[in-house]
Each structure stands twice: as structure tokens, then as C-alpha cells.
Amino acid sequence: MQKSSKLPIEIKISTVVAISAILHSADPLAIDAALKQMTGGVSDFFEDEFAVIDVGAIAEGAPAIDWRALVDLLKKYRLNAVAVRGATPAMADAIRARGLSLDDGSSGAKPRADDAPASAPAAVATPVAAATPVPAAVTxxxxxxxxxxxxxxxxxxxxxxxxxxxxxxxxxxxxxxxxxxxxxxxxxxxxxxxxxxxxxxxxxxxxxxxxxxxxxxxxxxxxxxxxxxxxxxxxxxxxxxxxxxxxxxxxxxxxxxx
Known part of the structure; x- marks a missing residue:
């Protein structure tokens, strides 16, 4: 039997569209209320989008952020947190422990092995500058x-x-x-x-x-x-x-x- 010449894994550059969740509060109850108002109770408003949590506006003066509760809360609204932007060095270990990357806001989230830390009510969703390939059916x-x-x-x-x-x-x-x-x-x-x-x-x-x-x-x-x-x-x-x-x-x- 002829062996396949293909490697078991290929690595290619790929970019995706993500949602930026910009926090102005670390209070889960306030964030929950804001997201409920923003989505109007529509369960598929965000359709399982990737999310970058931006804490730049509150990082310096905020109390300790419960990253697990925050990630779970976003998932409740079908936002899948993948990275954190605007974090302070003191936040880095807790962020990595939740399996999140640190994003400096320039060209995407850095690998967790060499992370370096790097903005409504509670949360505002905005697209970040990333790209999705045009589907094959579109010219x-x-x-x-x-x-x-x-x-x-x-x-x-x-x-x-x-x-x-x-x-x-x-x-x-x-x-x-x-x-x-x-x-x-x-x-x-x-x-x-x-x-x-x-x-x-x-x-x-x-x-x-x-x-x-x-x-x-x-x-x-x-x-x-x-x-x-x-x-x-x-x-x-x-x-x-x-x-x-x-x-x-x-x-x-x-x-x-x-």
C-alpha cells in the first residue's frame, strides 16, 4: 500500500472575524443586564462568534476580574472568548489559566508561550480588523x-x-x-x-x-x-x-x- 505523502497536520495563515467586547465594568450582573438589553433576548444574536475581551478601559483601577465567570457569561450569549486585550501584567497569569491568549491589538492574539500584555453600559460589541475568506460560491x-x-x-x-x-x-x-x-x-x-x-x-x-x-x-x-x-x-x-x-x-x- 502506497503511503500518503501528506503530513498529518498542515499549518496555514488564516484570519477570522471576531467580536470585541469592550468592558466598562467588571461586574457580571451589570454586564449580563447590558448584553440582555443589547440582544433584546434574541438567543442567536451573536451566532457563536469569537470574542476578544477588551479591558483597556478598566484594567488599571478594576478589582480582580473573575475570568471564569466572565467567559461563561459571554458563552451564555453565544460569544466564545478567545483572547484578552488591554490587560495589565498582573492579569496575565489568570488570563492564561483560563486558556485565553493575550492580544496587544496590533496583528492578532499572540501565542500564549510568549505573551506580552498590551476600550455604554458594561459591554459594547464591535468587529475587529480581521478577515474571513470569501466563500467559494461568491465571486x-x-x-x-x-x-x-x-x-x-x-x-x-x-x-x-x-x-x-x-x-x-x-x-x-x-x-x-x-x-x-x-x-x-x-x-x-x-x-x-x-x-x-x-x-x-x-x-x-x-x-x-x-x-x-x-x-x-x-x-x-x-x-x-x-x-x-x-x-x-x-x-x-x-x-x-x-x-x-x-x-x-x-x-x-x-x-x-x-
């Missing part, structure tokens, strides 16, 4: 300033345009998610989730010829539409922008701008 063209998608983005698919705008000429269906570090331009219906300014660009915007999203986000500020998109702009050309800490929806129809 993508990357130009210097944009990623261009010419095929529908279907339920369960996620597209991430790292470091550029995202242009989509077909529908983004319910259950699909499109993410860009820049702006998102959809020349078709937007029915799924759209997250622009994923690396923190508050000037990014979301445009669609037919706006009916499940969720939108600009620079980590979310707005969901559990009660439906505003009826006067539903399925009409519109743009989403960030004004201060508020998500604004503006019509793009000629009549509304006359």
Missing part, C-alpha cells in the same frame, strides 16, 4: 480601493473587505453578513447584516438601492430592526451613517431630496 474582484462582488450573498455567507470599500451588485439575502473597513455600496436589495467602518472608521457609510437590513453597524455602533425598518424608507434607496453615537438613516430617493 470577488479586488481593486485598489474596493472589493467587488457580482453574485448574491446568501444566508450563512460572510464577506469582509479588509482595508477597503465593499461594492456588491447583487442582493444581500437575509442571514448573510457583509463587512468592510471602508464604506459598503449595494446596488441591489440589502436584507441581511451590513457592518461598515469595521476597523473604527466613523466616516464610513452604507448605501443600498433597496434598504431592508436585519442589522447595520458603523464603526462598531449597532442598530437592529426587530420592529421593522422605518416604513417610509423600507425597500427604498437609502444610506446609513454615524452621527455622534447615533445611527442615522437618510433617503436617497430624488423626491425626498428635492
Amino acid at each position: 470577488a474582484v479586488v481593486s485598489p480601493g474596493a472589493m467587488i462582488i457580482d453574485t448574491p450573498v446568501r444566508a450563512g455567507q460572510r464577506i469582509y473587505a479588509r482595508g477597503c470599500d465593499l461594492i456588491i451588485t447583487a442582493a444581500v439575502n437575509n442571514g448573510a453578513e457583509v463587512i468592510a473597513d471602508g464604506s459598503i455600496h449595494i446596488y441591489a436589495p440589502l436584507n441581511g447584516r451590513a457592518l461598515a467602518g469595521a476597523s473604527g472608521n466613523a466616516e464610513a457609510r452604507i448605501f443600498a438601492l433597496s434598504m431592508q437590513p436585519e442589522l447595520v453597524s458603523i464603526a462598531g455602533v449597532y442598530r437592529t430592526f426587530d420592529d421593522g425598518f422605518p416604513p417610509e424608507m423600507a425597500r427604498q434607496p437609502a444610506q446609513i451613517r454615524l452621527v455622534g453615537d447615533r445611527i442615522d438613516i437618510l433617503s436617497l430617493s430624488p423626491a425626498s431630496r428635492a
Whole structure:
């Protein structure tokens, strides 16, 4: 019998999209209440996303953090903690003991063997600058300033345009998610989730010829539409922008701008 020439394991560079859980309190009860309010009780709001716990805002003056309780609490809301950002050196051993990596916020979480320590109510979820490969069913063209998608983005698919705008000429269906570090331009219906300014660009915007999203986000500020998109702009050309800490929806129809 001919032996396989393949090694039992291959190591390749791969990046993933994660959620950044930015703590402004170490109190589990406060965090639980904030997440309950944020998700509206929707059990699959986060859909088992990876999470980076950012304690930079409270690390210096916070009491001892119960990492086990915190990890378990996030898992309750289907957030899988994989790393901690903004930790002090004194926190490092306790973080490693929970199986978490330390992230300095530059290019991802460092291996635990050589870790070096490195920001609403209780917790705010934002995407971090990481990338998910485009699914095989999606055709993508990357130009210097944009990623261009010419095929529908279907339920369960996620597209991430790292470091550029995202242009989509077909529908983004319910259950699909499109993410860009820049702006998102959809020349078709937007029915799924759209997250622009994923690396923190508050000037990014979301445009669609037919706006009916499940969720939108600009620079980590979310707005969901559990009660439906505003009826006067539903399925009409519109743009989403960030004004201060508020998500604004503006019509793009000629009549509304006359």
C-alpha cells in the first residue's frame, strides 16, 4: 500500500472575524443586564462568534476580574472568548489559566508561550480588523480601493473587505453578513447584516438601492430592526451613517431630496 505523502497536520495563515467586547465594568450582573438589553433576548444574536475581551478601559483601577465567570457569561450569549486585550501584567497569569491568549491589538492574539500584555453600559460589541475568506460560491474582484462582488450573498455567507470599500451588485439575502473597513455600496436589495467602518472608521457609510437590513453597524455602533425598518424608507434607496453615537438613516430617493 502506497503511503500518503501528506503530513498529518498542515499549518496555514488564516484570519477570522471576531467580536470585541469592550468592558466598562467588571461586574457580571451589570454586564449580563447590558448584553440582555443589547440582544433584546434574541438567543442567536451573536451566532457563536469569537470574542476578544477588551479591558483597556478598566484594567488599571478594576478589582480582580473573575475570568471564569466572565467567559461563561459571554458563552451564555453565544460569544466564545478567545483572547484578552488591554490587560495589565498582573492579569496575565489568570488570563492564561483560563486558556485565553493575550492580544496587544496590533496583528492578532499572540501565542500564549510568549505573551506580552498590551476600550455604554458594561459591554459594547464591535468587529475587529480581521478577515474571513470569501466563500467559494461568491465571486470577488479586488481593486485598489474596493472589493467587488457580482453574485448574491446568501444566508450563512460572510464577506469582509479588509482595508477597503465593499461594492456588491447583487442582493444581500437575509442571514448573510457583509463587512468592510471602508464604506459598503449595494446596488441591489440589502436584507441581511451590513457592518461598515469595521476597523473604527466613523466616516464610513452604507448605501443600498433597496434598504431592508436585519442589522447595520458603523464603526462598531449597532442598530437592529426587530420592529421593522422605518416604513417610509423600507425597500427604498437609502444610506446609513454615524452621527455622534447615533445611527442615522437618510433617503436617497430624488423626491425626498428635492
